[in-house]
Amino acid sequence: MIKAAIVGYGNLGGGVELALKESSDFQLVGVYTRRAPKDVKTYGAKVYSMDELLAMKDQIDVCILCGGSATDLPVQTPEITRFFNTVDSFDTHAKIPEHFATVNQTAIENNTVSIISTGWDPGLFSLNRLYAQSILPSGETHTFWGDGVSQGHSDALRRIDGVVDATQYTLPNKEVIEKLRLGEKLALSTRDKHFRECFVVLEAGANAEKIREEIVTMPNYFADYDTTVEFISQEELDKNHKAMPHGGTVLHTGKTNQNHHQVIEYNLSLDSNPEFTASVLVAYARACARLATEKQFGAYTVLDIAPKYLSPRTDEQLRKELL
Structure with missing residues (x-):
């Protein structure tokens, strides 16, 4: 044992x-x-x-x-x-x-x-990125997260002074995913691939605009994404934003010797992150x-x-x- x-x-x-x-x-x-x-x-x-x-x-x-x-x-x-x-x-x-x-x-x-x-991610997705790139070295790998709640990003929101509670959703750009599956070559920035939605409960008297600016400029979490911030009550957060779904996709597209288009895709759909x-x-x-x-x-x-x-x-x- x-x-x-x-x-x-x-x-x-x-x-x-x-x-x-x-x-x-x-x-x-x-x-x-x-x-x-x-x-x-x-x-x-x-x-x-x-x-x-x-x-x-x-x-x-x-x-x-x-x-x-x-x-x-x-x-x-x-x-x-x-x-x-x-x-x-x-x-x-x-x-x-x-x-x-x-x-x-x-x-x-x-x-x-x-x-x-x-x-x-990091974890199972990391393994699948490695497998895909090793098998199809002439190709491109893209990782998409969501739709779902990111525990780490939600935790980062809750660590901000003046925030009582918060939930953050990561949303993939589904139009981009479909184009990649079909073999289109896209020059994608971090901002092109995902959106982030934040639902935040503030302490009484907290400066909402100051906190909004702190969120959207937070390095490693929100600064590189189009991020929306909505301030709501604890009651609304508890009612509508306390489930923990998540998931995502590792998508690798590449060519083999005879110029055949090959797709490796690994997907997770999770009721509870x-x-x-x-x-x-x-x-x-x-x-x-x-x-x-x-x-x-x-x-x-x-x-x-x-x-x-x-x-x-x-x-x-x-x-x-x-x-």
């Missing part, structure tokens, strides 16, 4: 708890939170203060980190990797190399394993524990992990049942 801890408990942490229930080779030791443990409602998991995590080091094989990418994971992943094997879903694409370097140094120095940036992301985290937590057992210390991404490490089945079973 792999003994796992959940660090942080919001939508993603709750999804991880549910995913662990579906994985017979895991035992959940507990949830570790910065909040008062009595205030955290789980699906049955025991809840501990973050201050208790280190004292339980010998009881935990892997920590599944469920904080946000904006401010939590850049600090938490290297800190916790000093003492534990870790998995995170850090999703600020532009900062992944920097995050990897920091965590890798920590993991090597402390004989631990950390798999960063797991989930579906956090529950699906959590399921990916758990699969990579299994890989993390196995790499630690093999003493292959250091940081990894999904591009480094052999697929068999994700499965609870033996190599013999995989060859027989899946090949």
Whole structure:
């Protein structure tokens, strides 16, 4: 049994708890939170203060980190990797190399394993971009997200001073997708491919225009997109904008030797973004524990992990049942 801890408990942490229930080779030791443990409602998991995590080091094989990418994971992943094997879903694409370097140094120095940036993008989509570009090197890859709620972008909105709550939707440009499928060559900017819609609840007295400007100019999140911001009540947000659907497409088009147009397309349609992301985290937590057992210390991404490490089945079973 792999003994796992959940660090942080919001939508993603709750999804991880549910995913662990579906994985017979895991035992959940507990949830570790910065909040008062009595205030955290789980699906049955025991809840501990973050201050208790280190004292339980010998009881935990892997920590599944469920904080946000904006401010939590850049600090938490290297800190916790000093003492534990870790998995995170850090999703600020532009900062992944920097995050990897920091965590890798920590993991090597402390004989631990950390798999960063797991989930579906970065994560499964990253794998499919690599496969497609390797198979059809004479081609173009485009990634589209949505329609759906981005947890990371919504979290970034909620971190703004004066914002009480917020939900952000990512919307792909569907006309562009169809043109690419048909083989049209398009010079696309980031702004051409997606739109972003933000629904924001403000604190009483907050400066709406100042916050709107902070949102639409936020680097790595909104500055490169056509972004709309609508200020609404908490009641309206709770009623109409609390579901967590998402999905997206990796589309690669290319030519083979005889100039044949070839299309590789990978698509996800998700009722619950956090529950699906959590399921990916758990699969990579299994890989993390196995790499630690093999003493292959250091940081990894999904591009480094052999697929068999994700499965609870033996190599013999995989060859027989899946090949």
